[in-house]
Amino acid sequence: MRGKIKMQNYFRICVMLLLCLVPNILGKAVLVPGKTDSGDVEKKQINAQSHILQNQNLNDVEENDMNQGNANKKNSDTLRVEPMQVEEPLKKLDKEDLNPPDHLDAVRMEQDGHLNKDWRKEVFLGEHEDFDQSTREEQDQKLKMVFYRVDTDKDAHISYTEMETWIQSKVKEHFDEAAEENNRIFKALDTNKDGFVSWTEYCIQFLVAHGYDQKTSEKYMEDYEIIEVNDEVRDHMVKNKFRWSEADEDPMDNQLNLSEFKAYRHPEQSFRMLDNMVRDILESLDANHDSILTEQEFIALPPGEVESEWRESDKLWQDERRKEFQNTIDIDKNGKVTKDELKQYVDPLNINHSKTEAKNLVDIADTDHDEKLSIDEVMENRDIFLGSKMMDTGKSFHDEF
Ligand SMILES: *[C@@H]1O[C@H](CO)[C@@H](O)[C@H](O)[C@H]1NC(C)=O
Numbered sequence: 335m336r337g338k339i340k341m342q343n344y345f346r347i348c349v350m351l352l353l354c355l356v357p358n359i360l361g362k363a364v365l366v367p368g369k370t371d372s373g374d375v376e377k378k379q380i381n382a383q384s385h386i387l388q389n390q391n392l393n394d395v396e397e398n399d400m401n402q403g404n405a406n407k408k409n410s411d412t413l414r415v416e417p418m419q420v421e422e423p424l425k426k427l428d429k430e431d432l433n434p435p436d437h438l439d440a441v442r443m444e445q446d447g448h449l450n451k452d453w454r455k456e457v458f459l460g461e462h463e464d465f466d467q468s469t470r471e472e473q474d475q476k477l478k479m480v481f482y483r484v485d486t487d488k489d490a491h492i493s494y495t496e497m498e499t500w501i502q503s504k505v506k507e508h509f510d511e512a513a514e515e516n517n518r519i520f521k522a523l524d525t526n527k528d529g530f531v532s533w534t535e536y537c538i539q540f541l542v543a544h545g546y547d548q549k550t551s552e553k554y555m556e557d558y559e560i561i562e563v564n565d566e567v568r569d570h571m572v573k574n575k576f577r578w579s580e581a582d583e584d585p586m587d588n589q590l591n592l593s594e595f596k597a598y599r600h601p602e603q604s605f606r607m608l609d610n611m612v613r614d615i616l617e618s619l620d621a622n623h624d625s626i627l628t629e630q631e632f633i634a635l636p637p638g639e640v641e642s643e644w645r646e647s648d649k650l651w652q653d654e655r656r657k658e659f660q661n662t663i664d665i666d667k668n669g670k671v672t673k674d675e676l677k678q679y680v681d682p683l684n685i686n687h688s689k690t691e692a693k694n695l696v697d698i699a700d701t702d703h704d705e706k707l708s709i710d711e712v713m714e715n716r717d718i719f720l721g722s723k724m725m726d727t728g729k730s731f732h733d734e735f
């Protein structure tokens with residue numbers, strides 16, 4: 335059963351327990367290993383149903399994120415103009431600010447093991463929400479603008495290289511945006527402005543963002559008996575604590591500076607944390623614990639019967655994952671995915687992604703086979719570039735033969 339705590343997790347728990355010897359560092363949840371059940375916390379089973387529900391939630395979240403994003407931008411703008419407002423930034427942090435995000439822009443997989451459905455849009459359009467919410471005419475207008483920006487040598491065509499450079503610049507844009515948001519959150523958390531956020535400081539704000547009042551939250555961090563926090567909050571704190579410790583570089587002082595905090599929230603931007611993230615994804619999918627993912631493991635649905643209305647979506651979900659496994663993740667096509675292959679897949683800076691994706695995007699719309707795209711070719715295939723139509727890359731190469 336998944337409840338079994340595996341060696342690595344066990345080791346991590348031991349480390350956690352050691353940290354607990356320093357008082358006030360860790361929630362009592364971790365002090366009670368029976369209750370920790372890191373299996374449940376860490377291993378979110380992939381479930382096609384929850385996946386769909388999640389997608390709906392994700393849309394909600396994305397909307398929020400967007401609003402939040404806009405609000406954030408406004409905030410940081412105001413902050414820059416009127417430093418007086420830095421005095422009281424704490425109230426502006428909400429749950430989303432405090433929990434490390436599950437979805438990472440420009441990363442091909444969510445941290446819970448789901449495929450990132452928006453990856454293509456993220457690396458070609460960048461801020462694709464702008465497009466999603468526009469009218470058809472506005473979308474066409476914006477797409478044309480993108481075309482002329484990608485065409486850096488102004489020969490009225492997009493070449494493979496131009497497309498590749500463009501995709502890399504979009505990935506960088508996502509990174510910069512994440513860093514900016516990270517700065518904002520860090521600043522708000524670092525109340526005494528010493529350049530560090532301690533685990534205690536962080537947890538107090540975490541609890542406040544979850545509706546506990548400041549005093550109670552402070553007391554809780556001194557004495558975990560004082561209140562019962564709800565299970566969800568506690569589970570998050572346990573999970574976050576693992577990650578916090580992993581982001582905490584030498585000297586491991588249980589406080590994070592700005593770059594450690596970025597590694598905490600954005601593992602894709604830290605080589606070390608990316609490695610941990612890949613380890614966690616692998617563990618959560620690797621049913622027989624042999625550190626290798628087979629196609630079966632990768633497309634496995636959780637055990638148990640589902641209502642008939644879900645069967646079709648389960649099947650689609652599995653088909654999509656199978657295709658991704660065969661075409662992209664399993665690089666050497668031997669039916670097995672190693673941690674290294676998974677890492678190459680997940681790493682947003684892997685230049686193979688921009689290369690392959692540039693070639694895919696150009697080839698799929700290159701009607702006259704001149705290995706570059708004209709504005710007409712792009713506009714005729716607008717749905718592919720806007721991500722509103724699935725692109726069957728496997729098919730695109732064979733269609734014409
Ligand atoms: C944060 O701490 C790490 C490890 O001590 C160090 O390498 C890094 O330069 C520090 N970053 C900042 C922004 O101080």
Ligand SMILES: *[C@@H]1O[C@H](CO)[C@@H](O)[C@H](O)[C@H]1NC(C)=O
Binds near residue numbers: 665
């Ligand atoms: C890119 O792909 C090539 C060929 O498959 C491979 O040898 C190389 O290691 C890959 N590079 C990265 C950074 O994954």
